[in-house]
Amino acid sequence: MIKEIYMKTISLFSGAGGFDIASFMADIPVAFSIDIEEDCVETLKLNKDFKETNLICGNLADYTSDNIKKMSGIEDDESFIIIGGAPCQPFSKNGYWVTNNIRKGINDPRAKLVNEFLRVVTELSPDGFIFENVESLLHPTNKSIVDGFINIIEEEGYNYKVIKGNALNYGVAQKRKRLFIIGTKGSFISDEPEKTHGDPNNLLDSYLKPYVTAGEVISEFDTEELFEEEEVISGKYQDELKEVPPGMNYKALTEWAGHPNPKFVADKRFWNFLLKLHPEKPSWTITAQPGPWVGPFHWKSRRLRVPEIAALQSFPKNYRFYGSRRSIQKQIGNAVPPLMGKAMIQFLKESIEANFAGNQLVNQS
Incomplete structure (x- = not known):
């Protein structure tokens, strides 16, 4: 036996x-x-x-x-x-x-x-x-x-x-x-x-499932009850962020993208500057210590909420985190x-x- x-x-x-x-x-x-x-x-x-x-x-x-x-x-x-x-x-x-x-x-x-x-x-x-x-x-x-x-x-x-x-x-x-x-x-x-x-x-003739999209895992958290003060965008580039389409970054506002009034020059910024999620595509890498204008941002032009970044990392829905917002972002961003x-x-x-x-x-x- x-x-x-x-x-x-x-x-x-x-x-x-x-x-x-x-x-x-x-x-x-x-x-x-x-x-x-x-x-x-x-x-x-x-x-x-x-x-x-x-x-x-x-x-x-x-x-x-x-x-x-x-x-x-x-x-x-x-x-x-x-x-x-x-x-x-x-x-x-x-x-x-x-x-x-x-x-x-x-x-x-x-x-x-x-x-x-x-x-x-x-x-x-x-x-x-x-x-x-x-x-x-x-x-x-x-x-x-x-x-x-x-x-x-x-x-x-x-x-x-x-x-x-x-x-x-x-x-x-x-x-x-x-x-x-x-x-x-x-x-x-x-x-x-x-x-x-x-x-x-x-995926033709493949046993694999299609990639999971950001919208599939975080749309449920886009409610007024889960509002976080830290998600609010204000400051130097708030208007530019709102103008970036879902799934794009600052390059959408350049001559390279055909913008009628270019705000930036393509390839002169880090790729995740004003980077925005698309609900029908997977997220880019969640970072541990993002700068104030470093994405990914929500497609609604706000910062991601804690349950959203946790879900994008595939943590269980009921998983709890201890500490300040900065500490929690670091914990989730560094996690496997x-x-x-x-x-x-x-x-x-x-x-x-x-x-x-x-x-x-x-x-x-």
Whole structure:
């Protein structure tokens, strides 16, 4: 008789819980979550999914891997995975980590938090892991970080997949490219996580559903009851924003677009300047710290409301956030879209389960 495998998750750099919610969606409960930002941890505490999760506000570097395992409550014979989206920014070197002889290649001063993720993975040896980051981590200037990461996990016995994904393909109403490095000590069930959505103009004979549009997920929040003071637009470019058609940016007001009285010069501004959503198209990437005239704005020429930006990231409708408007925008903008994360975790989970079942059959023969 084949026994089922039961897994739990340890979440590092949890933020507002986008990746954690993805784990719950994939039926893997999160046993432990840690983040250095107090507002993020308070957000997790507000949501019932985390009632059984040990939530820690602190610096991951201050916690030994053994302590993390103990606080998670995961027993030595239990299966578990580690997930996390470590920010890759210019940090100082983490000396104790880079001096270990198996950690060659991770000597880039920007890799401090990547090192912390690797430290916990290599010391706890989970059944699998998923590391999430921006796609630009694959840029040649970051080659030492990625090469070092792969070198370490291979030495630890992990097979891996590097997935360049777009949230659009997993049911998120948003163009958002992200990088995932997925590792397991067994084999993978396929080359990549299964996509569920595709370009509606190219779906002939396809099992994929059309991309989810912004209007589909946020139109219900356009009511007077959900008005937010922060959504009101005023100031230097308020009239210009109103003139931009849905789905366009400032370039609609240039000579390039045939505007009779050009207000701007094409390609002289950032592309998301006065950028406006179209209700029948997916959203552009939701940012963590947008400037006053940086979109995407609502097609009704206002800033997006909190439940709207959360929905565009595919957070559950009843998900609650703690903190100021600025803090909440940052939390949501930095999050892994839950539906995208679910696809990655489901892919890893099914691979681990297939390996577990295969090993049982071998042992029984």
